[in-house]
Amino acid sequence: MPQVVTGMPGERPAWASGGQVGAGRKNRRVDLEQFAALRTPEGSAALDAAAGVAGGDPLAAAVALRSAGVPGGLAAAALTQAELRRRATGKFGPAAAGMFFTRPGLEQATRRVVADRRARRLRAAGVRTLADLGCGLGADALAAARAGIRVYAVEADPLTAALAEANVQAAGLADLVTVECGDATAFDVTGVEAVFCDPARRRAGTGRRIFDPNSYSPPWDFVTGLADRVPRTVVKVAPGIDHALIPPGAEAEWVSVEGDLVEAALWCGELAEVSRRATVLTGESVHQLAGSGTHEAPVGAVRRFVYDPDPAVVRAHLIAELAADLDATLADPTIAYLYADTARRTPYARCLEVTDVLPFSLKRLRALLRERRVGRVEILKRGSALEPERLRRDLRLSGDQPASLVLTRVATAPTVLVCRPVA
Numbered sequence: 001m002p003q004v005v006t007g008m009p010g011e012r013p014a015w016a017s018g019g020q021v022g023a024g025r026k027n028r029r030v031d032l033e034q035f036a037a038l039r040t041p042e043g044s045a046a047l048d049a050a051a052g053v054a055g056g057d058p059l060a061a062a063v064a065l066r067s068a069g070v071p072g073g074l075a076a077a078a079l080t081q082a083e084l085r086r087r088a089t090g091k092f093g094p095a096a097a098g099m100f101f102t103r104p105g106l107e108q109a110t111r112r113v114v115a116d117r118r119a120r121r122l123r124a125a126g127v128r129t130l131a132d133l134g135c136g137l138g139a140d141a142l143a144a145a146r147a148g149i150r151v152y153a154v155e156a157d158p159l160t161a162a163l164a165e166a167n168v169q170a171a172g173l174a175d176l177v178t179v180e181c182g183d184a185t186a187f188d189v190t191g192v193e194a195v196f197c198d199p200a201r202r203r204a205g206t207g208r209r210i211f212d213p214n215s216y217s218p219p220w221d222f223v224t225g226l227a228d229r230v231p232r233t234v235v236k237v238a239p240g241i242d243h244a245l246i247p248p249g250a251e252a253e254w255v256s257v258e259g260d261l262v263e264a265a266l267w268c269g270e271l272a273e274v275s276r277r278a279t280v281l282t283g284e285s286v287h288q289l290a291g292s293g294t295h296e297a298p299v300g301a302v303r304r305f306v307y308d309p310d311p312a313v314v315r316a317h318l319i320a321e322l323a324a325d326l327d328a329t330l331a332d333p334t335i336a337y338l339y340a341d342t343a344r345r346t347p348y349a350r351c352l353e354v355t356d357v358l359p360f361s362l363k364r365l366r367a368l369l370r371e372r373r374v375g376r377v378e379i380l381k382r383g384s385a386l387e388p389e390r391l392r393r394d395l396r397l398s399g400d401q402p403a404s405l406v407l408t409r410v411a412t413a414p415t416v417l418v419c420r421p422v423a
Protein backbone atom coordinates (compact mmCIF):
# COMPACT_ATOMS: atom_id res chain seq x y z
CA MET A 1 0.00 0.00 0.00
CA PRO A 2 1.45 3.39 -0.91
CA GLN A 3 2.67 5.56 1.88
CA VAL A 4 0.81 8.75 2.70
CA VAL A 5 1.83 11.67 4.85
CA THR A 6 -1.17 12.30 7.07
CA GLY A 7 -2.09 15.35 9.08
CA MET A 8 -1.60 18.94 8.00
CA PRO A 9 -0.09 21.93 9.73
CA GLY A 10 -2.56 24.01 11.73
CA GLU A 11 -3.25 26.71 9.14
CA ARG A 12 -5.46 26.04 6.15
CA PRO A 13 -3.28 26.25 3.04
CA ALA A 14 -4.05 29.22 0.74
CA TRP A 15 -5.32 26.92 -2.02
CA ALA A 16 -7.41 24.56 0.09
CA SER A 17 -10.83 24.05 -1.44
CA GLY A 18 -13.03 23.39 1.58
CA GLY A 19 -14.82 25.83 3.84
CA GLN A 20 -18.37 26.93 3.14
CA VAL A 21 -18.26 29.56 5.81
CA GLY A 22 -14.80 31.05 5.45
CA ALA A 23 -11.15 30.28 5.25
CA GLY A 24 -10.02 30.89 8.83
CA ARG A 25 -9.02 28.24 11.32
CA LYS A 26 -12.03 28.85 13.50
CA ASN A 27 -14.44 28.45 10.60
CA ARG A 28 -12.79 25.28 9.43
CA ARG A 29 -13.27 23.80 12.89
CA VAL A 30 -16.90 24.90 12.78
CA ASP A 31 -17.34 23.25 9.40
CA LEU A 32 -15.84 20.01 10.57
CA GLU A 33 -18.05 20.18 13.64
CA GLN A 34 -21.11 20.82 11.53
CA PHE A 35 -20.20 17.95 9.29
CA ALA A 36 -19.74 15.64 12.29
CA ALA A 37 -23.18 16.76 13.53
CA LEU A 38 -24.72 15.95 10.15
CA ARG A 39 -23.34 12.40 10.40
CA THR A 40 -25.31 11.68 13.59
CA PRO A 41 -28.86 10.21 13.48
CA GLU A 42 -30.21 13.70 14.34
CA GLY A 43 -28.13 15.18 11.54
CA SER A 44 -29.44 12.61 9.13
CA ALA A 45 -33.02 13.44 10.10
CA ALA A 46 -32.25 17.16 9.71
CA LEU A 47 -30.85 16.47 6.22
CA ASP A 48 -34.02 14.61 5.26
CA ALA A 49 -36.16 17.46 6.52
CA ALA A 50 -33.95 20.02 4.75
CA ALA A 51 -34.23 18.12 1.46
CA GLY A 52 -37.99 18.57 1.63
CA VAL A 53 -37.83 22.36 1.95
CA ALA A 54 -34.64 23.30 0.06
CA GLY A 55 -34.87 25.25 -3.17
CA GLY A 56 -37.60 27.62 -2.00
CA ASP A 57 -37.49 30.64 0.27
CA PRO A 58 -34.44 30.15 2.56
CA LEU A 59 -36.07 31.95 5.48
CA ALA A 60 -39.20 29.82 5.28
CA ALA A 61 -37.03 26.71 5.05
CA ALA A 62 -35.11 27.69 8.19
CA VAL A 63 -38.35 28.40 10.05
CA ALA A 64 -39.77 25.02 8.95
CA LEU A 65 -36.73 23.17 10.28
CA ARG A 66 -36.68 25.11 13.54
CA SER A 67 -40.37 24.44 14.11
CA ALA A 68 -39.69 20.73 13.47
CA GLY A 69 -37.37 20.94 16.49
CA VAL A 70 -34.03 21.03 14.65
CA PRO A 71 -31.51 23.19 16.57
CA GLY A 72 -30.38 26.38 14.79
CA GLY A 73 -26.79 25.37 13.97
CA LEU A 74 -27.77 21.94 12.72
CA ALA A 75 -30.67 23.39 10.70
CA ALA A 76 -28.30 25.86 8.98
CA ALA A 77 -25.77 23.13 8.19
CA ALA A 78 -28.48 20.79 6.88
CA LEU A 79 -30.02 23.49 4.70
CA THR A 80 -26.63 24.43 3.25
CA GLN A 81 -25.98 20.80 2.44
CA ALA A 82 -29.46 20.28 0.99
CA GLU A 83 -29.02 23.32 -1.24
CA LEU A 84 -25.62 22.08 -2.44
CA ARG A 85 -27.07 18.63 -3.12
CA ARG A 86 -29.82 20.21 -5.17
CA ARG A 87 -27.29 22.18 -7.22
CA ALA A 88 -25.07 19.11 -7.57
CA THR A 89 -27.79 17.09 -9.29
CA GLY A 90 -26.74 18.57 -12.63
CA LYS A 91 -23.25 17.12 -12.19
CA PHE A 92 -23.99 13.92 -10.31
CA GLY A 93 -27.61 13.03 -11.01
CA PRO A 94 -29.67 11.38 -8.27
CA ALA A 95 -26.51 10.24 -6.41
CA ALA A 96 -26.05 13.87 -5.33
CA ALA A 97 -28.87 13.40 -2.80
CA GLY A 98 -26.62 11.19 -0.65
CA MET A 99 -23.33 13.06 -1.11
CA PHE A 100 -21.64 15.82 0.90
CA PHE A 101 -20.35 19.01 -0.65
CA THR A 102 -18.68 22.33 -0.08
CA ARG A 103 -19.43 25.04 -2.57
CA PRO A 104 -15.85 25.30 -3.91
CA GLY A 105 -15.54 21.52 -3.88
CA LEU A 106 -18.68 21.19 -5.97
CA GLU A 107 -17.55 23.88 -8.39
CA GLN A 108 -14.26 22.07 -8.97
CA ALA A 109 -15.68 18.55 -9.08
CA THR A 110 -15.67 16.66 -12.36
CA ARG A 111 -19.18 15.91 -13.59
CA ARG A 112 -20.04 12.25 -13.41
CA VAL A 113 -20.43 11.62 -17.13
CA VAL A 114 -16.92 12.96 -17.79
CA ALA A 115 -15.31 11.22 -14.82
CA ASP A 116 -16.92 7.89 -15.75
CA ARG A 117 -15.65 8.11 -19.30
CA ARG A 118 -12.13 8.86 -18.16
CA ALA A 119 -12.26 6.02 -15.65
CA ARG A 120 -13.45 3.54 -18.25
CA ARG A 121 -10.65 4.59 -20.58
CA LEU A 122 -8.11 4.05 -17.78
CA ARG A 123 -9.55 0.65 -16.98
CA ALA A 124 -9.54 -0.29 -20.67
CA ALA A 125 -5.84 0.66 -20.75
CA GLY A 126 -5.25 -2.00 -18.10
CA VAL A 127 -5.07 0.25 -15.03
CA ARG A 128 -6.03 -1.58 -11.83
CA THR A 129 -4.55 0.75 -9.19
CA LEU A 130 -4.65 4.53 -9.28
CA ALA A 131 -3.53 7.40 -7.08
CA ASP A 132 -5.85 10.42 -7.21
CA LEU A 133 -3.58 13.25 -6.08
CA GLY A 134 -5.77 16.07 -4.77
CA CYS A 135 -9.05 14.17 -4.86
CA GLY A 136 -11.33 17.00 -3.74
CA LEU A 137 -14.79 15.65 -2.93
CA GLY A 138 -13.88 12.45 -4.74
CA ALA A 139 -15.78 12.64 -8.03
CA ASP A 140 -12.92 11.16 -10.07
CA ALA A 141 -11.94 8.65 -7.39
CA LEU A 142 -15.53 7.39 -7.23
CA ALA A 143 -15.70 7.04 -11.00
CA ALA A 144 -12.45 5.07 -11.07
CA ALA A 145 -13.77 2.75 -8.37
CA ARG A 146 -17.03 2.28 -10.28
CA ALA A 147 -14.88 1.21 -13.23
CA GLY A 148 -13.27 -1.42 -10.98
CA ILE A 149 -10.02 0.41 -10.19
CA ARG A 150 -8.48 0.39 -6.68
CA VAL A 151 -7.99 4.04 -5.74
CA TYR A 152 -5.66 5.73 -3.27
CA ALA A 153 -7.06 9.22 -2.93
CA VAL A 154 -5.08 12.00 -1.26
CA GLU A 155 -6.53 15.33 -0.20
CA ALA A 156 -4.75 18.03 1.78
CA ASP A 157 -7.76 19.88 3.11
CA PRO A 158 -9.11 18.06 6.18
CA LEU A 159 -12.75 19.04 5.66
CA THR A 160 -12.68 18.12 1.97
CA ALA A 161 -10.97 14.82 2.77
CA ALA A 162 -13.67 14.03 5.34
CA LEU A 163 -16.41 14.77 2.83
CA ALA A 164 -14.69 12.64 0.18
CA GLU A 165 -14.54 9.77 2.66
CA ALA A 166 -18.26 10.19 3.37
CA ASN A 167 -18.98 10.22 -0.36
CA VAL A 168 -17.05 6.99 -0.80
CA GLN A 169 -19.11 5.40 1.95
CA ALA A 170 -22.39 6.73 0.54
CA ALA A 171 -21.50 5.15 -2.81
CA GLY A 172 -20.73 1.82 -1.14
CA LEU A 173 -17.17 1.92 -2.53
CA ALA A 174 -15.16 1.89 0.68
CA ASP A 175 -13.56 -1.41 -0.33
CA LEU A 176 -12.08 0.21 -3.41
CA VAL A 177 -11.19 3.72 -2.27
CA THR A 178 -8.91 4.84 0.54
CA VAL A 179 -9.01 8.56 1.29
CA GLU A 180 -6.04 9.98 3.13
CA CYS A 181 -5.64 13.52 4.35
CA GLY A 182 -2.16 14.59 3.33
CA ASP A 183 0.09 16.31 0.86
CA ALA A 184 -0.07 14.71 -2.56
CA THR A 185 3.48 15.78 -3.36
CA ALA A 186 4.70 13.41 -0.64
CA PHE A 187 2.74 10.44 -1.90
CA ASP A 188 4.82 7.44 -2.93
CA VAL A 189 3.69 6.77 -6.49
CA THR A 190 5.84 3.68 -6.97
CA GLY A 191 3.06 1.41 -5.69
CA VAL A 192 0.39 2.37 -8.23
CA GLU A 193 -0.04 1.64 -11.93
CA ALA A 194 -1.37 5.11 -12.78
CA VAL A 195 -1.84 8.56 -11.31
CA PHE A 196 -4.54 11.14 -11.83
CA CYS A 197 -4.11 14.73 -10.75
CA ASP A 198 -6.67 17.49 -10.94
CA PRO A 199 -4.85 20.44 -9.39
CA ALA A 200 -6.77 23.18 -7.58
CA ARG A 201 -7.26 26.10 -9.95
CA ARG A 202 -9.22 28.39 -7.67
CA ARG A 203 -8.18 30.42 -4.69
CA ALA A 204 -9.79 29.57 -1.38
CA GLY A 205 -11.91 32.29 0.12
CA THR A 206 -12.30 34.34 -3.05
CA GLY A 207 -13.05 31.32 -5.26
CA ARG A 208 -11.27 33.22 -8.05
CA ARG A 209 -9.93 31.18 -10.92
CA ILE A 210 -6.17 30.81 -11.20
CA PHE A 211 -5.00 31.16 -14.79
CA ASP A 212 -1.27 30.77 -14.24
CA PRO A 213 -0.50 27.02 -13.96
CA ASN A 214 2.51 27.84 -11.78
CA SER A 215 0.00 28.88 -9.12
CA TYR A 216 -1.96 25.60 -9.31
CA SER A 217 -1.82 23.30 -6.31
CA PRO A 218 -0.15 20.83 -6.40
CA PRO A 219 2.25 23.01 -8.42
CA TRP A 220 2.58 22.62 -12.17
CA ASP A 221 6.20 21.38 -11.98
CA PHE A 222 5.11 18.57 -9.71
CA VAL A 223 2.09 17.78 -11.88
CA THR A 224 4.00 17.63 -15.16
CA GLY A 225 6.88 15.81 -13.47
CA LEU A 226 4.49 12.98 -12.55
CA ALA A 227 4.60 11.76 -16.15
CA ASP A 228 8.35 11.15 -15.80
CA ARG A 229 7.77 9.04 -12.72
CA VAL A 230 4.59 7.17 -13.65
CA PRO A 231 4.21 5.91 -17.21
CA ARG A 232 0.43 6.24 -17.03
CA THR A 233 -0.44 9.73 -15.87
CA VAL A 234 -3.56 11.79 -16.51
CA VAL A 235 -3.82 15.45 -15.59
CA LYS A 236 -7.02 17.45 -15.68
CA VAL A 237 -6.39 21.05 -16.75
CA ALA A 238 -8.39 24.16 -17.55
CA PRO A 239 -9.87 24.05 -21.05
CA GLY A 240 -8.15 27.35 -21.78
CA ILE A 241 -4.70 25.81 -21.32
CA ASP A 242 -2.01 27.32 -23.52
CA HIS A 243 -1.04 24.67 -26.10
CA ALA A 244 2.61 25.57 -25.46
CA LEU A 245 2.26 24.05 -21.98
CA ILE A 246 1.19 20.64 -23.25
CA PRO A 247 4.10 18.28 -22.59
CA PRO A 248 5.65 16.85 -25.76
CA GLY A 249 4.21 13.45 -26.61
CA ALA A 250 1.12 13.92 -24.43
CA GLU A 251 -2.39 13.61 -25.79
CA ALA A 252 -4.46 16.69 -25.03
CA GLU A 253 -8.19 16.07 -24.93
CA TRP A 254 -10.91 18.70 -24.70
CA VAL A 255 -14.34 17.62 -23.53
CA SER A 256 -17.69 19.29 -24.09
CA VAL A 257 -21.00 18.27 -22.58
CA GLU A 258 -24.14 19.35 -24.44
CA GLY A 259 -22.11 22.02 -26.21
CA ASP A 260 -20.42 23.43 -23.08
CA LEU A 261 -16.66 23.10 -22.89
CA VAL A 262 -16.04 21.58 -19.46
CA GLU A 263 -12.43 20.50 -19.22
CA ALA A 264 -9.22 19.39 -20.83
CA ALA A 265 -7.09 16.42 -19.85
CA LEU A 266 -3.51 15.49 -20.64
CA TRP A 267 -2.97 11.77 -21.21
CA CYS A 268 0.71 11.12 -20.75
CA GLY A 269 3.13 8.30 -21.45
CA GLU A 270 1.54 5.02 -22.50
CA LEU A 271 -1.93 6.54 -22.27
CA ALA A 272 -1.39 9.00 -25.14
CA GLU A 273 -3.11 7.67 -28.26
CA VAL A 274 -3.28 10.74 -30.50
CA SER A 275 -1.92 14.25 -30.37
CA ARG A 276 -5.19 16.18 -29.98
CA ARG A 277 -8.71 14.94 -29.35
CA ALA A 278 -12.10 16.60 -29.07
CA THR A 279 -14.66 14.57 -27.15
CA VAL A 280 -18.23 15.69 -27.59
CA LEU A 281 -20.77 14.24 -25.17
CA THR A 282 -24.43 14.69 -26.08
CA GLY A 283 -27.17 12.74 -24.38
CA GLU A 284 -25.94 9.17 -24.21
CA SER A 285 -23.61 9.58 -27.21
CA VAL A 286 -19.85 10.06 -27.24
CA HIS A 287 -18.21 11.45 -30.38
CA GLN A 288 -14.48 11.82 -30.80
CA LEU A 289 -12.51 13.74 -33.38
CA ALA A 290 -8.74 13.36 -33.35
CA GLY A 291 -5.83 14.83 -35.23
CA SER A 292 -2.51 16.58 -35.02
CA GLY A 293 -3.86 19.98 -34.07
CA THR A 294 -1.38 21.57 -36.45
CA HIS A 295 -3.15 21.53 -39.83
CA GLU A 296 -4.76 24.60 -41.31
CA ALA A 297 -8.15 24.53 -43.01
CA PRO A 298 -8.42 25.93 -46.55
CA VAL A 299 -9.85 29.43 -46.93
CA GLY A 300 -12.57 30.39 -49.44
CA ALA A 301 -15.71 32.45 -49.84
CA VAL A 302 -18.85 32.41 -47.71
CA ARG A 303 -21.00 29.53 -48.98
CA ARG A 304 -24.60 28.46 -48.54
CA PHE A 305 -24.16 26.80 -45.15
CA VAL A 306 -22.20 27.97 -42.13
CA TYR A 307 -21.01 25.57 -39.41
CA ASP A 308 -20.36 26.75 -35.88
CA PRO A 309 -17.95 24.13 -34.47
CA ASP A 310 -18.25 22.68 -30.99
CA PRO A 311 -15.90 24.47 -28.55
CA ALA A 312 -13.98 21.22 -27.90
CA VAL A 313 -13.12 21.04 -31.61
CA VAL A 314 -12.07 24.69 -31.65
CA ARG A 315 -9.90 24.42 -28.53
CA ALA A 316 -8.30 21.19 -29.75
CA HIS A 317 -7.28 23.00 -32.95
CA LEU A 318 -9.09 20.41 -35.04
CA ILE A 319 -10.89 22.79 -37.39
CA ALA A 320 -8.88 21.53 -40.38
CA GLU A 321 -9.90 17.93 -39.62
CA LEU A 322 -13.55 18.96 -39.33
CA ALA A 323 -13.30 21.01 -42.54
CA ALA A 324 -12.00 17.94 -44.37
CA ASP A 325 -14.93 15.88 -43.03
CA LEU A 326 -17.47 18.46 -44.12
CA ASP A 327 -15.79 19.48 -47.35
CA ALA A 328 -15.81 22.99 -45.91
CA THR A 329 -13.63 26.08 -45.89
CA LEU A 330 -13.00 29.04 -43.63
CA ALA A 331 -13.84 32.57 -44.76
CA ASP A 332 -11.11 34.04 -42.59
CA PRO A 333 -8.03 32.01 -41.60
CA THR A 334 -8.30 33.13 -37.97
CA ILE A 335 -12.03 32.59 -37.39
CA ALA A 336 -13.46 29.15 -36.74
CA TYR A 337 -16.68 29.31 -38.78
CA LEU A 338 -16.72 26.80 -41.62
CA TYR A 339 -18.66 27.19 -44.87
CA ALA A 340 -19.90 24.51 -47.26
CA ASP A 341 -22.26 23.99 -50.18
CA THR A 342 -24.14 21.16 -48.53
CA ALA A 343 -25.49 20.66 -45.03
CA ARG A 344 -24.35 17.51 -43.30
CA ARG A 345 -25.41 16.25 -39.94
CA THR A 346 -22.40 16.29 -37.60
CA PRO A 347 -22.04 16.11 -33.82
CA TYR A 348 -19.05 18.48 -34.06
CA ALA A 349 -20.80 21.60 -35.29
CA ARG A 350 -24.12 23.32 -35.60
CA CYS A 351 -25.17 24.06 -39.15
CA LEU A 352 -27.21 27.06 -40.34
CA GLU A 353 -28.31 28.11 -43.80
CA VAL A 354 -27.07 31.55 -44.82
CA THR A 355 -29.80 33.62 -46.43
CA ASP A 356 -27.97 36.98 -46.59
CA VAL A 357 -24.41 38.24 -46.24
CA LEU A 358 -24.01 41.93 -45.39
CA PRO A 359 -20.99 44.04 -44.63
CA PHE A 360 -21.85 45.07 -41.09
CA SER A 361 -24.08 48.16 -40.96
CA LEU A 362 -26.71 48.59 -38.28
CA LYS A 363 -28.94 50.56 -40.62
CA ARG A 364 -28.85 47.98 -43.40
CA LEU A 365 -29.31 45.09 -41.03
CA ARG A 366 -32.27 46.76 -39.34
CA ALA A 367 -33.89 47.45 -42.70
CA LEU A 368 -33.39 43.88 -43.88
CA LEU A 369 -34.82 42.36 -40.69
CA ARG A 370 -37.79 44.70 -40.84
CA GLU A 371 -38.45 43.68 -44.43
CA ARG A 372 -38.35 40.02 -43.34
CA ARG A 373 -40.61 40.72 -40.34
CA VAL A 374 -37.94 39.32 -37.98
CA GLY A 375 -38.87 39.85 -34.36
CA ARG A 376 -36.61 37.33 -32.59
CA VAL A 377 -32.91 36.79 -33.16
CA GLU A 378 -30.24 34.60 -31.69
CA ILE A 379 -26.84 36.17 -32.09
CA LEU A 380 -23.66 34.15 -32.59
CA LYS A 381 -20.30 35.78 -32.91
CA ARG A 382 -16.66 35.03 -33.59
CA GLY A 383 -14.14 37.69 -34.52
CA SER A 384 -16.53 40.56 -33.78
CA ALA A 385 -16.27 43.11 -31.00
CA LEU A 386 -20.01 43.86 -31.11
CA GLU A 387 -21.99 43.22 -27.94
CA PRO A 388 -24.92 40.95 -28.84
CA GLU A 389 -27.30 42.37 -26.23
CA ARG A 390 -26.62 45.93 -27.25
CA LEU A 391 -27.08 45.01 -30.91
CA ARG A 392 -30.36 43.29 -30.09
CA ARG A 393 -31.62 46.48 -28.44
CA ASP A 394 -30.35 48.68 -31.26
CA LEU A 395 -32.14 46.54 -33.85
CA ARG A 396 -35.55 47.45 -32.34
CA LEU A 397 -37.12 44.29 -33.75
CA SER A 398 -40.86 44.17 -34.23
CA GLY A 399 -41.90 41.24 -36.47
CA ASP A 400 -42.98 37.68 -35.70
CA GLN A 401 -40.27 35.72 -37.56
CA PRO A 402 -37.09 34.21 -36.04
CA ALA A 403 -33.57 34.52 -37.48
CA SER A 404 -30.00 33.73 -36.48
CA LEU A 405 -27.39 36.43 -36.90
CA VAL A 406 -23.73 35.46 -37.19
CA LEU A 407 -21.38 38.36 -36.49
CA THR A 408 -17.97 37.68 -37.90
CA ARG A 409 -15.27 38.84 -40.30
CA VAL A 410 -14.88 37.80 -43.89
CA ALA A 411 -11.43 38.48 -45.28
CA THR A 412 -10.95 41.02 -42.46
CA ALA A 413 -14.24 42.90 -43.16
CA PRO A 414 -16.83 43.00 -40.34
CA THR A 415 -19.75 40.99 -41.71
CA VAL A 416 -23.13 39.78 -40.59
CA LEU A 417 -24.71 36.59 -41.91
CA VAL A 418 -28.46 36.30 -41.62
CA CYS A 419 -29.29 32.62 -41.23
CA ARG A 420 -32.09 30.16 -40.68
CA PRO A 421 -32.09 26.61 -39.34
CA VAL A 422 -31.30 23.87 -41.82
CA ALA A 423 -34.49 22.19 -42.94
Ligand SMILES: C[S@@+](CC[C@H](N)C(=O)[O-])C[C@H]1O[C@@H](n2cnc3c(N)ncnc32)[C@H](O)[C@@H]1O
Pocket residue numbers: 015016017018108109110111133134135136137138139140154155156157160182183184185198199200201217218
Ligand atom coordinates in the same frame (compact mmCIF):
# COMPACT_ATOMS: atom_id res chain seq x y z
C1 LIG B 1 -9.73 20.55 -8.47
S1 LIG B 1 -9.88 19.81 -6.93
C2 LIG B 1 -10.11 18.12 -7.29
C3 LIG B 1 -11.50 17.80 -7.71
C4 LIG B 1 -11.74 16.34 -7.93
N1 LIG B 1 -11.04 15.84 -9.09
C5 LIG B 1 -13.21 16.07 -8.11
O1 LIG B 1 -13.67 15.91 -9.24
O2 LIG B 1 -13.93 16.07 -7.11
C6 LIG B 1 -8.23 19.87 -6.35
C7 LIG B 1 -8.07 19.42 -4.94
O3 LIG B 1 -6.68 19.27 -4.69
C8 LIG B 1 -6.44 19.59 -3.34
N2 LIG B 1 -5.00 19.86 -3.22
C9 LIG B 1 -4.33 20.94 -3.65
N3 LIG B 1 -3.03 20.79 -3.40
C10 LIG B 1 -2.87 19.61 -2.80
C11 LIG B 1 -1.76 18.90 -2.31
N4 LIG B 1 -0.51 19.38 -2.38
N5 LIG B 1 -1.97 17.69 -1.75
C12 LIG B 1 -3.21 17.18 -1.68
N6 LIG B 1 -4.29 17.81 -2.12
C13 LIG B 1 -4.12 19.01 -2.68
C14 LIG B 1 -7.33 20.77 -3.08
O4 LIG B 1 -7.61 20.91 -1.69
C15 LIG B 1 -8.56 20.39 -3.90
O5 LIG B 1 -9.53 19.76 -3.10
